[in-house]
Amino acid sequence: MAIERREFLRLAGLVAGGAAISACSPIYRELSGLPRTITGWQPIAASDFRVLSRLSYGPAIEEREQVINMGWKAWVEYQLAPEEIEDEGVRWRLRSYDSLELDADALALREQEEVSLDLQRGALLRRVYSRRQLYERMVEFWTDHFNISILKGDCWFLKGIDDRQVIRQYALGNFRDLLWASAHSPAMLVYLDNQANQGQAPNENYARELMELHTLGVEGGYTQQDVMELARCFTGWTVKDHFWKGEFRFNGDIHDQGSKVVLGQRIEPAGQHEAELVLEQLALHPATARHLSRKLVRKFVTEEDRPELVESAAQTFLRTRGSIRATLGHLLEAGLQDPGAKVKRPVDFIAGGI
Numbered sequence: 001m002a003i004e005r006r007e008f009l010r011l012a013g014l015v016a017g018g019a020a021i022s023a024c025s026p027i028y029r030e031l032s033g034l035p036r037t038i039t040g041w042q043p044i045a046a047s048d049f050r051v052l053s054r055l056s057y058g059p060a061i062e063e064r065e066q067v068i069n070m071g072w073k074a075w076v077e078y079q080l081a082p083e084e085i086e087d088e089g090v091r092w093r094l095r096s097y098d099s100l101e102l103d104a105d106a107l108a109l110r111e112q113e114e115v116s117l118d119l120q121r122g123a124l125l126r127r128v129y130s131r132r133q134l135y136e137r138m139v140e141f142w143t144d145h146f147n148i149s150i151l152k153g154d155c156w157f158l159k160g161i162d163d164r165q166v167i168r169q170y171a172l173g174n175f176r177d178l179l180w181a182s183a184h185s186p187a188m189l190v191y192l193d194n195q196a197n198q199g200q201a202p203n204e205n206y207a208r209e210l211m212e213l214h215t216l217g218v219e220g221g222y223t224q225q226d227v228m229e230l231a232r233c234f235t236g237w238t239v240k241d242h243f244w245k246g247e248f249r250f251n252g253d254i255h256d257q258g259s260k261v262v263l264g265q266r267i268e269p270a271g272q273h274e275a276e277l278v279l280e281q282l283a284l285h286p287a288t289a290r291h292l293s294r295k296l297v298r299k300f301v302t303e304e305d306r307p308e309l310v311e312s313a314a315q316t317f318l319r320t321r322g323s324i325r326a327t328l329g330h331l332l333e334a335g336l337q338d339p340g341a342k343v344k345r346p347v348d349f350i351a352g353g354i
Contacts, residue, residue, distance in 0.1 A: 042064065042065065042068050044059075044064055044067065044068055047072065048067045048068065048071075048072045050336075050339060051067065051072040051075075051076070051336055052064065052067055052072075054300050054301075054336070054339065055076065055079065055133060055134045055137060055300065055332070056133035056134070056137070057127045057128060057133060057136065057137075062131070063075075063133065066078070072336070073333060076134070076329065076332050076333070076336075077329070079132070079133060079134035079135070080134065080172065080325050080328065080329055082132035082134070082135035082172065085131050085132050086131065087130055087131050087132055089129060089131070090125065090126055090129050090130045090131075093125050093129055094122055094125060094126075097118040097121060097122050099114065099115050099118040099119075099160065100118055100119065100122050100160060100164070101164075102160075103161070103246070104157060104158060104161050104186070104245055104246025104247065105244070105245045105246060107157035107160060107161075107246075108154070108157050108245055108246065110157070112156045112157070115156060115157050115160065116150050116156050118160075119150070119159065119160050119163065123139075123143075123163075126139075127140070135171060135172060137299075137300075138171040138172055138324070138328070139167055139168055139171045141171075141295075141296070141299055142167045142170075142171055142178065143163070143167055145213070145214065145295065146162075146166070146167065146182050146188065146214060147213075148162060148187050148188060148191045149191060152190070152191055153190050153191075154186075154190055154239075154246070155187050155190055155191050157246070158185075158186050158187035158190060158239075158246055159187045161185075161186070161187065161246065162182075162185045162186075162187035162188065165181065165185075166178065166181040166182050166185050166188075169181065170324075171324070172324050172325045172328070173324060173325070174321070174322050174323055174324065175283055175288075175292065175317070175322035175323075175324055176279075176280070176283035176284065176321070176322045178324070179214065179215065179279060179282065179283045180276075180279055180283070182214070183210070183237075183275070183279055184237075184248045185248070186239040186240075186246050186247065186248055188206070189206065189237060189238065189239055189248070190239060192205040192206035192209055193205045193206070194206040194234055194237050194238065195238040195239055197231060197234055197235050197236075197237065197238075198235055198236070198254040199232070199235045199236070199254055199255055199256035199257070200254075202228070202231040202232055202235060202256065203231065204227050204228060204231040206231070206234060206237075207227050207228075207230035207231035207233075207234055208227050208231075210230070210282070211226065211227060211230065211282070214282075215282040215283070215285065215287075215288040215291065216282065216285060216287040216288055216291060217287060217288075217290070217291030217294075219287075220285070220287035220288070220291060221263075221287055222263060226262055226263055229260040229261055229262045230260075230262050230275070230278055232256040232258070232260050233256075233260055233262065233267065233274040233275040233278055234275045235254060235255045235256045236250050236251045236252055236253070236254050236255030236256075236271075236272070237250060237272070237275065238250075238251050238254075250271065250272040252271055252272075255271060255272075257269050260274065262278050262281075263278075263281065263285075265277075265278075265281065283322055284318065284321060284322055286314070286318065289313075289314035289315075289317040289318050290310060290311070290314045292314075292317065292327075293309075293310045293311075293313035293314040293317060293327065293331065294310045296313065296327070296328060296331055297309055297310055297313065297331060297335060300328075300331065300332060300335065300336075301331070301332075301335035301336065301339050301340065302335075302339055302340025303340065304340045306335065306340075309331065309334055309335050312330065312334060313327055313330055313331040313334075316330040316331075
């Protein structure tokens with residue numbers, strides 16, 4: 001989700017200002033789940049503080065106390081089950097951003113700036129105030145991984161649906177489900193021009209990004225021929241218009257009806273099912289496991305090469321058939337014992353300072 005630096009700082013100011021005013025009310029603090037007034041800081045071990053810094057958007061009072069009382073390993077396990085963490089305070093804060101809950105056809109009738117700003121403000125509010133801090137970190141990770149710019153075409157309203165039904169739905173779920181949902185996401189199909197991918201004139205944009213960025217990685221062993229064949233599989237994957245605006249649609253009339261060969265696998269004509277067969281193959285490919293594990297290590301542990309950690313995380317991914325929760329849990333327990341240097345992103349400074 002693209003956002004300019006100036007606009008990001010303006011959003012941060014709005015969030016911080018609104019929070020400062022509303023938090024003056026005791027009832028607001030009670031409803032929103034804000035921490036109680038603190039008379040003094042409990043001392044925290046450097047290793048615990050480092051874990052909090054990596055896995056949250058700034059160690060808040062509540063998180064500090066949890067880690068001190070539970071230990072960082074137990075806190076990580078707690079954060080890996082966000083569905084069990086009460087987060088009503090964030091939902092209360094988001095109540096005025098009703099566009100975050102609308103369907104695509106309703107969003108298309110709203111003002112573009114309103115919809116785009118609601119999505120950006122909502123993301124920042126969640127990062128600052130959610131008790132599900134590791135979950136929000138993973139939402140950020142997958143948003144970057146399955147990047148979609150709200151500045152392209154109808155993505156300004158389709159991205160909100162993608163955020164809710166793809167990224168947030170499966171952020172700590174199963175990668176196969178996440179990849180499947182992303183491939184069927186109208187926002188992704190529009191962003192990477194797959195609505196223009198027709199049998200008579202294949203468009204390779206989505207097929208290339210799917211292999212290079214979303215799954216196998218640049219060195220994942222695929223060829224240009226694989227990209228071309230996969231693009232043929234995805235012909236006809238498009239987006240509905242008119243009364244069903246913004247929903248996935250397979251148009252068999254513009255699908256390439258010939259057989260294809262992708263990564264050595266022959267695919268007989270089967271319409272929409274052709275690309276779905278390849279998605280199943282890509283989701284649990286060893287190269288995908290290594291590519292994702294490498295990115296997760298760089299996100300949470302260190303920018304330095306850690307081949308042993310990457311490989312052990314990849315094996316966990318394959319053994320659990322793509323469990324994001326299990327892979328991340330293994331990686332954090334093994335990697336945070338001795339983490340390397342990390343550079344903070346601007347959003348970390350903003351969210352941590354509010």
